[in-house]
Amino acid sequence: MEGSSRESGNALLFLTDEQLRKGIEAMFFAYRGFTADPDRILADLAYGRAHHRAVHFIHRSPGTTVNNLLAILGVTKQSLNRVLRALVEDGLVRNEVGKRDKRERHLYLTEAGEGLERRLSDAQRDRMRTAYRAAGPEAVTGFRQVLEAMMDDEMRKRYDALKELKG
Amino acid sequence: MEGSSRESGNALLFLTDEQLRKGIEAMFFAYRGFTADPDRILADLAYGRAHHRAVHFIHRSPGTTVNNLLAILGVTKQSLNRVLRALVEDGLVRNEVGKRDKRERHLYLTEAGEGLERRLSDAQRDRMRTAYRAAGPEAVTGFRQVLEAMMDDEMRKRYDALKELKG
DNA sequence: TTGGAATGTCAACAAAGCTGACGTATTATT
DNA sequence: AATAATACGTCAGCTTTGTTGACATTCCAA
Incomplete structure (x- = not known):
């Protein structure tokens, strides 16, 4: 049989609106679960998801610049600045003037920052791991x-x- | 080979932190794409994601009650009420007093409401369909x-x- | 040396969530 | 029949997180 029983990736699939709607709803409900555990931790600390995202990506790319973080997060510098200022004031993020380009600020997590990152990502990874294993x-x-x-x-x-x- | 090459769903997988982090980041970036198209449409109409969600679930369960919608969306009645009021005032949602229980308000989309729902979900389903076909x-x-x-x-x-x- | 880029900051505002309090029907319970 | 509980709406005030716009500073590069 040409085309065979194992459809290739770019086969033209028949996708009903219903199937697609279910996918949309799955994304909606799953994203709620995805953020639920970190949200609970953050609530106690007077932080929000914006702080979590900043901490996550600074951990992921230590020494990243503000501009780069801006582009990844897709927010304005004013919005990010508010979040970063709080994290710096609370001693979770460290700000380092660029050596090559002194206009740039390179961002690093402090030990306390790494600690929070661990707590948050442990919670999120636990759920992800459970879901992965179940599936x-x-x-x-x-x-x-x-x-x-x-x-x-x-x-x-x-x-x-x-x-x-x-x- | 026992266990075989085709691992079963509940096999104990070795999942590195890195693999899990990539999953987390995939969720983050994909959700941005997931909402991007409706967001663009909504921006022109002075509506937000909250309105989209309400419209979506009323379309999905016509005649649903406020309480039920509240539970699905996971927000407070004050928050939902603000959104619903706007949609009713703008003639997109219709409010019907319950026949069996007159305390309840059953929610329906008007024709205009169905029109907006179509526009939004067409955009969202297009992306979902493209992603499904690619994958x-x-x-x-x-x-x-x-x-x-x-x-x-x-x-x-x-x-x-x-x-x-x-x- | 001058223009533009990167950053920070101030102010004002909006969307969308929250809590708490209160009112009004309506229904359920005692 | 009286009381309690439920469903809904609304007012007021607050928070988080996003937005614009304006402006200053610093500094690289042409």
Whole structure:
């Protein structure tokens, strides 16, 4: 049989509105679960998701600049600045003037910052791990493939750039 | 080989922190893409994501009550009320006093409301369809499995309840 | 040396969440 | 019949996190 029983990735699938709607709802409800555990931790600390995201990506790319973080998070510098200021004041993030370009500020987590990052990502990874194990390795591959296909090109570049850090 | 090369769903997987972090980042960036298209449409209309969610779930469960919508969206009645009031004033949502229980208000989209819902979900489904086709049918199954495993139990119940509406 | 880039900061505002309090029907319970 | 509970709406005030716009500073590079 030509085309065969194992459809290739770019086969023209028949996708009903219902199937697609279910996917949309799955994203909605799953994202709630995805953020639920960190949110609980953050609530006690008077921090929000914005702080979590900043801490996450600074941990991921130590020494990243404000501008780079801005682009990854997709917010204005004013919005990010408020969050960063709080984190610096609370001693979770360290600010270092660039050596090559002294206009730039390189961002690092302090030990306390790394501690918070651990707490938050432990919680989030626990849920992710449980979900991955429940679904199985093939499902995980598919999960990642669909998510990557769902990103804007610009964001996929940034996502890939992060991936290459520790491969 | 016992266990075989095709690992079962509940096999104990070796999942590195890096793999899990990539999953977390994939969720973050993909969710941005997921909401990007409707967000652009909504911006022109002075509506936000909250309005989109209300419209989506009223479309999905016509005649649903305020209380039910509250539970699905996971917000307070004050927050939802603000959104609903705007939608009713703008003639997108219709409010009907319950026949069996007159305390309840059943919610329906008007024709204009259905029109907006179409516009929004067309945009969102286009992206979902493109992603599904790019990733292939097996990936789609895995995608859904992981997302469902990631939900809180409470939310999975609501998600399943929606699924059963039109199968 | 001058232009532009990167950063920080001030002010004002908006969306969308929250809590708490209160009112009004309506229904359920005792 | 009286009381309690439920469903909904609304007012007031607060928080987080985003937005613009304006402006100063620092510093690289042409």
